[in-house]
Amino acid sequence: MSGIFDFIGSIIKIAIYAAIILAVMALFGYNQLRALSEAVKAAFSNIGVTARKQVSLTNQLIEAVKGYADTEKFVHLKISDDISAANIAQIQQQSHSMVSAINGLAQRYPDLKSSQQYNTLMEAIYNVENDLERQRERFNEAARAYNTKRTSIPHVFYAAALGFRNAPYLELHNDEPQDMGMLNTMNNDDGERVKQMLGAVGSQTATVLRTVSNKAVEHGKVAMTAAQTRMKQQQVMEYSYLDQDRNPQGPVSLDALLQLQAEGKVTTETPVMPLGGRVWAPLGTVINPGPAS
Template sequence: MNKSKNWAFIPLAIIVIIVGFIIAGYYNTIQSLDESQEAAAAEVINQYKRRTDLITNLANTVKGYSDHEESIFTEIAASRAKLNEMQINPEDFQDAAKFEAYEQMQKSMKGQLSRLLMIVENYPDLKASSLYQNLMVQLEGTENRIAVARNRYIEAIREYNTTIRRVPHVFIAKIFGYNPLQQFSVDDPQIEQAPVISF
């Protein structure tokens, strides 16, 4: 009699093990997508930092030619200092307030770059400088990299959000506290375009 009772638990144990493997598979899928979106966010941050450094170098190059345009250089230095103080990391992209503040700082830097390029128009010797031209080529490349990095981040977030809303992933996501993540806002219609660079 005891043997038949023991045999009854075997199918139940097999079912529990199979369900456990299925749940682990769904959980691992969510983990992989979460890591992918964090890596994409890190790449966006990396490209923004590169742009900030290039703008600072460009500002220093232009400053030698135009000492009387002090306000733009002061603003660029102040913006760079604020960005350095933010110490943003990929996890901060999940905090709406930090995410918005970071986007606003990047929008401000882009505006300052446009103003800097307007100043450059008054200095033909500067536009002919190989240092200036090299910085502008690097800056244009960085703007393109930013667009690519942002698109990859948007795609990673789309895939993550879609997956955790689908059955059966939605149940695993709720159990482990995974929530949909926010995308970049598009309150600037020119956000994906590199600044116009003319020599």
């Protein structure tokens, strides 16, 4: 009986340890994914800052060429406060078109082409475009590191549940719409998701413990019933036994054998055999049988 309960107790301990390990892994993994996702967010934010600088410089260039012929077609660029990949790609196209048109205008007006303000703005725009490309590469590297960690074991099992979506790779000169995936929900606080997940783990652990406990009670009842049934059978069953001279005696009931033991006429080593049986066994094995298999 004690062996069964020891086994069930071991199962309960394993379930508790497994729940603790899972919770620790989830918390540690969350911190790693959160740090990498923040790096992606920061890289994209830097791109937005540089894109706004590009818009500002391009608009300054438009102001600088006012007064020359055909400048009424030059319209100031605008950028949305809610920066996105589509906004940045659109800014790139509009800025390139505007700068190319103004450069063509400068070819017709030598004084504009030689203007210090014009050349300073053109150089600044060129440098900003190079900065934007470098920042795009840094963003894609941060996205690659994040995606690699997100899809590795064990993070792949709970990343989606915590709201960590796949990070896209940014292409500034891509005419096709880009699904920015995780970046669209980057500002969301997913701490509540962690609480929900840990709550679910706790609930599942409690369910496992309840199930194991119910099984323990069920097995205990079965073992107790089996023991009681065997005891009743032994009490009803009659046994032959060998006396001190090794002569068969009986048959007698188990109660009678216990009385003889109390009187010192038999011991736990006295051979006994149930009526109709063929094998002698010590009385002790009948009184205290081992666990039922």
